Amino acid sequence: MSAKDDIITRIRTARPDVSSDTLSGAHTIPRNYLRSPSIPEGIVNRFCERVADYKARVERVPAADIPTAIAAALKDMDATRVAVAAGLPEGWRTALTAAGIDVVTETPGAELDIDALQSLDAVVTGSAVAIADTGTIILDGSATSGRRALTLVPDTHICIVSVEDIVDGVPAALARLTPTSPLTWISGPSATSDIELQRVEGVHGPRTLHVLVVDSSV
Amino acid sequence: MSRAFIGMPAFPVGAKEALNDPQLRSNLRHATTTIRDKRSRVIAELPDWEDLRLSGAAIKDDVGRHLDRYLEQFEAEFTAAGGHVHWARDAAEANRIVVDLVRATGETEVVKVKSMVTVECALNEALAEAGITALETDLAELIVQLAGDLPSHILVPAIHLSRGEIREIFLENMSGVRDDLTDDPADLAGSARTYLRKRFMSAKVGISGANFMIADTGTLVVLESEGNGRMCLTLPETLISVVGIEKMLPTWSDLEVFMQLLPRSSTAERMNPYTTMWTGAHADDGPKNVHVVLLDNGRTRALADPVGRQALRCIRCSACLNVCPVYERVGGKAYGSVYPGPIGAILNPLLHGVDNGPVERSLPFASTLCGRCFEVCPVRIDIPEVLIHLRGRVVEETHHGVPGPEELGMRAAGFVLAKPGLLGAAQRALGLVARALRHRSTIGALPIQGWAANWTGARDIPVPPRQSFRRWWRRSHKTQPPTPHTAQQTRSETP
Numbered sequence: 001m002s003a004k005d006d007i008i009t010r011i012r013t014a015r016p017d018v019s020s021d022t023l024s025g026a027h028t029i030p031r032n033y034l035r036s037p038s039i040p041e042g043i044v045n046r047f048c049e050r051v052a053d054y055k056a057r058v059e060r061v062p063a064a065d066i067p068t069a070i071a072a073a074l075k076d077m078d079a080t081r082v083a084v085a086a087g088l089p090e091g092w093r094t095a096l097t098a099a100g101i102d103v104v105t106e107t108p109g110a111e112l113d114i115d116a117l118q119s120l121d122a123v124v125t126g127s128a129v130a131i132a133d134t135g136t137i138i139l140d141g142s143a144t145s146g147r148r149a150l151t152l153v154p155d156t157h158i159c160i161v162s163v164e165d166i167v168d169g170v171p172a173a174l175a176r177l178t179p180t181s182p183l184t185w186i187s188g189p190s191a192t193s194d195i196e197l198q199r200v201e202g203v204h205g206p207r208t209l210h211v212l213v214v215d216s217s218v
Numbered sequence: 219m220s221r222a223f224i225g226m227p228a229f230p231v232g233a234k235e236a237l238n239d240p241q242l243r244s245n246l247r248h249a250t251t252t253i254r255d256k257r258s259r260v261i262a263e264l265p266d267w268e269d270l271r272l273s274g275a276a277i278k279d280d281v282g283r284h285l286d287r288y289l290e291q292f293e294a295e296f297t298a299a300g301g302h303v304h305w306a307r308d309a310a311e312a313n314r315i316v317v318d319l320v321r322a323t324g325e326t327e328v329v330k331v332k333s334m335v336t337v338e339c340a341l342n343e344a345l346a347e348a349g350i351t352a353l354e355t356d357l358a359e360l361i362v363q364l365a366g367d368l369p370s371h372i373l374v375p376a377i378h379l380s381r382g383e384i385r386e387i388f389l390e391n392m393s394g395v396r397d398d399l400t401d402d403p404a405d406l407a408g409s410a411r412t413y414l415r416k417r418f419m420s421a422k423v424g425i426s427g428a429n430f431m432i433a434d435t436g437t438l439v440v441l442e443s444e445g446n447g448r449m450c451l452t453l454p455e456t457l458i459s460v461v462g463i464e465k466m467l468p469t470w471s472d473l474e475v476f477m478q479l480l481p482r483s484s485t486a487e488r489m490n491p492y493t494t495m496w497t498g499a500h501a502d503d504g505p506k507n508v509h510v511v512l513l514d515n516g517r518t519r520a521l522a523d524p525v526g527r528q529a530l531r532c533i534r535c536s537a538c539l540n541v542c543p544v545y546e547r548v549g550g551k552a553y554g555s556v557y558p559g560p561i562g563a564i565l566n567p568l569l570h571g572v573d574n575g576p577v578e579r580s581l582p583f584a585s586t587l588c589g590r591c592f593e594v595c596p597v598r599i600d601i602p603e604v605l606i607h608l609r610g611r612v613v614e615e616t617h618h619g620v621p622g623p624e625e626l627g628m629r630a631a632g633f634v635l636a637k638p639g640l641l642g643a644a645q646r647a648l649g650l651v652a653r654a655l656r657h658r659s660t661i662g663a664l665p666i667q668g669w670a671a672n673w674t675g676a677r678d679i680p681v682p683p684r685q686s687f688r689r690w691w692r693r694s695h696k697t698q699p700p701t702p703h704t705a706q707q708t709r710s711e712t713p
Binding site: 002004006007008010014015018038050053054109111114118131149152170171180181182185186187191195200204205206 | 245248249252253264265266269270272273276277280282283284285286289290299304305306307311355356357358361374376377380381384403404406407408410411414415418419420432435436437443444445446448449452453463470471473474475477478485487488489490491492493494495496497500502503504512514518519521522527
């Protein structure tokens with residue numbers, strides 16, 4: 001008997017009270033929790049407040065000012081060699097190059113190797129979904145979010161979030177995602193509480209997370 | 219070199235040792251108090267917390283009912299997405315599978331994300347025997363590994379160590395560490411970053427566990443904080459994840475419950491810094507060879523126990539450890555097994571059987587039954603109920619139907635209490651004992667050997683009264699005290 005057959009048989013033997021052809025399924029599970037949290041101050045306000053709580057930097061910027069804001073954020077970190085996710089507007093790359101930044105772009109089939117990734121000072125990407133209530137940004141491996149290694153190795157991550165992509169809570173975020181894409185949920189810069197349960201920001205992931213919220217209402 | 223939980227002493231021995239370590243007790247008190255306060259604050263933010271707990275428990279109970287179906291569904295989805303699924307009946311089989319997979323790559327070093335299930339399997343030791351070095355990359359696991367110590371908490375394995383002790387461990391055992399290293403947690407974390415950086419960049423094989431696997435999409439989910447998880451799950455060419463079969467969730471949308479329950483219960487954050495979700499192998503993004511080892515190792519044994527099976531709901535948040543008055547005083551190592559604290563006191567005996575050895579037999583008694591663990595459990599595991607159930611099992615298993623001293627004592631007491639004449643005689647005899655001990659208010663340790671010495675050594679028994687209530691009543695009222703029969707009549711006549 002294979003290990004699989006053995007384990008499946010053990011499970012069925014352990015539950016003689018369950019007939020193997022009925023799934024009790026969703027109808028027996030109570031789901032009285034809130035699908036949508038109450039956010040009186042508005043989801044963009046809450047998102048920014050919660051991101052800042054994690055010691056990440058967060059700014060609300062009108063769409064037209066995004067390239068300038070990116071350039072300023074990079075200058076602030078003394079970052080000169082920067083990867084920009086392929087799915088971001090070409091105009092942003094041109095503007096950054098004009099601002100004296102060495103812009104690197106990955107294209108499918110010509111991904112940066114580990115050494116190239118390590119030579120980067122920062123990475124600029126978009127995002128798929130953001131959660132206001134928890135201050136979480138979700139990357140989905142698309143051309144806008146970039147592949148996973150790109151947002152992991154450089155020490156600074158500048159992440160652009162559109163207000164249309166901000167949802168109120170966790171249930172709404174899951175409904176918007178494609179489960180089978182490679183997903184990374186980011187809530188602040190990397191951190192540890194392993195020493196005396198005291199939180200320290202900045203371990204192996206990017207030590208600086210700078211979020212620019214594209215908000216034309218400001 | 220890390221150590222495994224093999225040949226550990228039973229709880230009373232480990233507890234006594236821990237209680238004599240004032241530094242340990244101070245570290246534990248500080249850490250558990252900090253995390254308890256933070257947890258209360260973030261949970262108070264959610265008005266629907268109790269509803270989330272009820273849903274979480276119900277979803278996990280559904281997993282227990284139909285685990286066979288969900289495992290086969292997960293296997294089909296994960297395989298269709300380019301991943302490989304392996305099944306392991308026990309730890310030895312899981313270790314063999316992992317060793318063979320690593321050997322097939324030709325590598326002799328692997329990087330690991332913190333995973334309780336691989337500690338349960340003693341995988342690092344099995345890899346070492348096969349000539350493969352496993353490098354722990356979680357900060358606390360790294361500290362424990364460098365110190366040659368044992369983990370003492372599910373979430374924060376080095377919770378028993380202070381910053382000063384950690385600095386000493388790094389200075390002695392971490393190659394290339396700066397001589398002027400301070401005990402500032404930021405400086406300590408920084409030195410771990412430097413130490414691990416080049417190892418992450420060159421790693422070819424990553425090994426992980428998983429917090430959840432989703433049946434209807436074939437997705438694996440790992441929650442973490444430091445980014446070491448992302449490194450191990452993303453950069454290597456080969457990724458091997460060992461996952462207990464109870465980690466299942468039926469559907470993608472069930473994550474909406476657990477991604478709210480777990481971070482707030484474990485690190486007391488609204489959300490943990492990083493979560494990685496992958497489904498098989500992703501083209502041009504992350505590892506090419508993606509394996510999952512589905513592990514039983516006693517889980518089906520626990521599933522067969524109608525009272526104990528609720529322990530399989532556990533999502534390893536460790537909230538029960540942080541509120542437990544026993545854990546706070548003795549720490550995790552006293553439990554002598556991989557899962558410490560209240561959940562460990564039930565999970566270890568359920569996985570391995572109460573007859574497995576002295577550790578499993580002692581654990582159901584390592585509790586005051588205060589019930590705080592049940593109150594904080596995000597999936598509502600009634601730990602006190604399972605503890606009492608397992609205590610019964612221990613008594614059955616230990617005495618094989620032959621009554622032990624405790625049971626004999628109870629039977630004798632029952633016999634005497636049922637007969638007023640015998641009770642009166644016993645009370646007169648105790649009155650004589652009281653007169654003999656008139657200079658004392660309590661009876662201390664009895665000068666005898668065996669279980670009675672242990673029992674009396676830990677308790678102060680009050681000296682019995684010189685006269686019983688019935689005797690006092692007869693003397694002061696010159697009548698018989700009311701019998702239970704007449705007392706009942708009196709009560710029923712009262713309007």
